[in-house]
């Protein structure tokens with residue numbers, strides 16, 4: 001099994017992450033996606049802004065002994081012991097290897113133990129089969145759904 005780590009996103013991570021913003025495969029099933037070319041400068045500006053915000057915590061997903069940075073996982077809209085979860089793996093060669101499952105478990109542990117959250121929720125498009133399987137495996141359950149998306153919830157305990 002690959003070693004998976006999460007660490008707080010750092011200002012310099014834009015040097016790698018901007019490339020992922022311009023890959024339509026990654027954003028095919030996500031709720032929001034860039035509709036302009038994301039340059040290193042744009043990604044840098046955005047990253048510098050969001051890592052300072054107090055109502056969210058963003059992590060880099062890293063693998064192997066050299067801690068290669070391959071994707072992002074985060075909790076946003078932290079309020080009243082609740083937060084919204086998001087994930088993407090930008091290096092597509094690492095899809096389907098169980099990395100998102102490991103990273104999600106690490107984030108949920110952080111959310112419950114460190115951030116003292118009681119509820120972590122997410123929105124996923126119904127056709128994002130890999131993501132839905134991932135969430136069910138990690139303990140999220142269906143809450144509400146409409147024609148296109150499902151809201152899922154992870155409750156501590």
Ligand SMILES: CC(C)(COP(=O)(O)OP(=O)(O)OC[C@H]1O[C@@H](n2cnc3c(N)ncnc32)[C@H](O)[C@@H]1OP(=O)(O)O)[C@@H](O)C(=O)NCCC(=O)NCCS
Nearest residue numbers: 026087088089095096097098099100101124130131133134
């Ligand atoms: C969704 C995503 C995070 C999954 O990451 P991953 O590391 O490939 O996921 P895992 O390897 O941990 O697999 C999780 C489950 O999905 C399944 N899965 C992975 N790729 C799949 C695919 N292409 N089709 C169907 N199932 C798939 C796995 O088999 C596993 O389920 P199982 O254990 O029951 O077999 C990754 O595909 C991604 O970054 N996609 C683009 C961004 C995105 O859609 N984010 C989610 C927005 S809600």
